[in-house]
Amino acid sequence: MLVYYLSSAVAAYAASQVIYRLFISPLRKIPGPWLARLSYLSYYYTMGTGSTSAKGRSDYHQYGDIYVMAPDMVSVSHPDDCKRIMSSYEFRKSDFYQSMAIIDDTILSTLSPELNRMRRRQFGPMFTPSYLAGMEKIIMECGIRVLKQRWSQRLGQQVNYAEDFSLCMVDVISTLCYGEKPDALNNQRFLSWLHALTNYAVLNVAVPCNAYFPFSLLTRHGRAAKADISEFVEAVADCRRQQNLEGGEKPKDILQALLDAEDPMSKSRMTPLQITAESATMLMVGTDTTSLAMTWTLNYLLLYPDCYQRAVAEVRSKFAPDHLITSAECRAELPYIEACIFESMRIRAPSSTQLPRVVPKGGATFQGYFLPEGTTVSVNVAALGCHASLWPDPERYDPERFLNNSAAKNNLAAFNTGQFKCPGRNLAWISLLTTIPNLLKDFDFALPADALHRPEIVDKSGLPVPIPLTTILSVGPKYPERDCNVIVNTATRPATVF
Numbered sequence: 232m233l234v235y236y237l238s239s240a241v242a243a244y245a246a247s248q249v250i251y252r253l254f255i256s257p258l259r260k261i262p263g264p265w266l267a268r269l270s271y272l273s274y275y276y277t278m279g280t281g282s283t284s285a286k287g288r289s290d291y292h293q294y295g296d297i298y299v300m301a302p303d304m305v306s307v308s309h310p311d312d313c314k315r316i317m318s319s320y321e322f323r324k325s326d327f328y329q330s331m332a333i334i335d336d337t338i339l340s341t342l343s344p345e346l347n348r349m350r351r352r353q354f355g356p357m358f359t360p361s362y363l364a365g366m367e368k369i370i371m372e373c374g375i376r377v378l379k380q381r382w383s384q385r386l387g388q389q390v391n392y393a394e395d396f397s398l399c400m401v402d403v404i405s406t407l408c409y410g411e412k413p414d415a416l417n418n419q420r421f422l423s424w425l426h427a428l429t430n431y432a433v434l435n436v437a438v439p440c441n442a443y444f445p446f447s448l449l450t451r452h453g454r455a456a457k458a459d460i461s462e463f464v465e466a467v468a469d470c471r472r473q474q475n476l477e478g479g480e481k482p483k484d485i486l487q488a489l490l491d492a493e494d495p496m497s498k499s500r501m502t503p504l505q506i507t508a509e510s511a512t513m514l515m516v517g518t519d520t521t522s523l524a525m526t527w528t529l530n531y532l533l534l535y536p537d538c539y540q541r542a543v544a545e546v547r548s549k550f551a552p553d554h555l556i557t558s559a560e561c562r563a564e565l566p567y568i569e570a571c572i573f574e575s576m577r578i579r580a581p582s583s584t585q586l587p588r589v590v591p592k593g594g595a596t597f598q599g600y601f602l603p604e605g606t607t608v609s610v611n612v613a614a615l616g617c618h619a620s621l622w623p624d625p626e627r628y629d630p631e632r633f634l635n636n637s638a639a640k641n642n643l644a645a646f647n648t649g650q651f652k653c654p655g656r657n658l659a660w661i662s663l664l665t666t667i668p669n670l671l672k673d674f675d676f677a678l679p680a681d682a683l684h685r686p687e688i689v690d691k692s693g694l695p696v697p698i699p700l701t702t703i704l705s706v707g708p709k710y711p712e713r714d715c716n717v718i719v720n721t722a723t724r725p726a727t728v729f
């Protein structure tokens with residue numbers, strides 16, 4: 232009898248939910264798949280299968296500027312709506328970000344506008360052009376110099392550029408964060424921490440009860456990495472404090488900037504735990520995003536030989552083989568290469584492709600639809616990269632659209648906008664503007680004979696078929712071992728004046 236009453240109660244509840252969501256909910260008139268209105272199944276399926284980016288794009292094409300992603304969640308793609316959401320703290324971050332609070336609450340994970348604002352004030356000096364200029368030497372030492380050395384030893388052979396860009400960026404960011412050169416190309420410690428922390432963040436979303444046995448078994452590597460990294464950062468920070476006490480010039484890196492960081496308003500500084508947490512966040516959000524921007528740039532240049540030839544001709548006509556191009560030189564002299572990088576980040580934004588925020592008290596109206604307070608409204612970065620109002624012929628890789636076009640550059644959504652614009656973007660740009668031009672100057676690249684994706688294999692609109700992608704926290708190639716190989720050779724230079 233009890234079972235009968237219980238199952239009747241469950242059935243009645245389920246029926247009332249279905250009726251509410253299909254016929255009464257304020258979201259009922261918003262376009263979107265019916266299953267998404269009824270349950271989170273398709274939302275979790277999309278996340279679990281790494282299809283967030285691809286689906287964000289295809290759903291935008293199918294449903295337009297606003298659509299339902301899950302029972303109380305909508306995705307918005309119109310640039311004006313996205314700017315409005317990101318322009319203030321009124322639309323706070325959704326609880327999703329708390330999954331990133333692995334060591335402590337950070338600039339990224341916090342739901343508190345006050346903490347986010349304070350961290351931005353504390354980090355301000357670290358990302359100014361003058362402070363970053365001091366970091367450029369380390370970025371080039373661990374980035375382009377190491378890559379050039381490695382690839383020079385493999386001339387005529389195949390290298391996996393996705394893997395090498397990733398290892399290099401782990402070197403760059405961990406050297407900046409921890410003050411010692413880890414040499415990740417040979418030493419996997421930082422890379423394994425990075426993977427463990429990223430998986431931990433993903434599991435926090437997928438298995439929220441992972442603090443409890445037996446689910447806690449899933450996060451044991453993440454917890455071990457958290458303990459290791461905390462111990463390690465405390466030791467390097469102590470060592471740096473000691474060096475500072477002994478006098479001499481302070482190094483210009485992220486570790487020093489975090490130790491010195493002070494909020495100009497409250498004069499507040501960070502505790503050792505907060506420094507550890509923020510530096511681990513930089514490692515998590517700064518490495519993959521930047522190395523993937525490099526990966527997508529080389530990948531698209533190989534699929535579009537005209538763009539590749541033009542980029543190569545530009546850099547080889549301006550700089551001699553023995554010169555290491557700096558980011559300032561690239562900005563001043565190589566507009567086409569800079570445009571290629573912009574275009575790669577448009578067509579494949581490496582950052583998370585749905586940025587969820589929460590509708591504030593009183594609700595909000597988007598595209599004529601009222602969203603009640605508490606609805607999650609997700610900014611669809613993948614759709615912004617192909618939005619009809621901004622980018623004609625969006626599936627074509629066409630760097631030209633960014634040449635002498637500051638409006639196009641401002642419309643790039645890859646770094647987000649407004650209050651939530653990526654604070655590390657100038658650091659990322661230094662890595663990109665030093666790595667890509669120097670590689671194009673010094674090496675010739677050719678696709679291996681067995682490459683599945685090549686310029687001549689085109690889709691029905693005549694464009695090269697792009698390699699499949701996947702989204703974990705960032706957007707990368709789905710099969711990097713298969714699709715990101717290239718044969719490197721010493722550059723055969725055209726006769727040109729420098």
Ligand code: HEM
Pocket residue numbers: 338339340347404512513514516517518520521524580581582583586587644645646647650651652653654655656658659
């Ligand atoms: C091409 C490389 C990069 C891309 C595409 C990128 C993109 C983004 C995006 C879209 C956000 C906003 C996330 C959100 O609001 O949900 C963000 C936030 C952030 N990024 Fe980057 N990023 C890059 C490189 C870096 C680097 C190198 C660092 C630092 C070392 C960095 C540090 C951060 C931090 C700390 C946040 C959190 C800011 C906040 O939530 O207020 N990023 N990034």
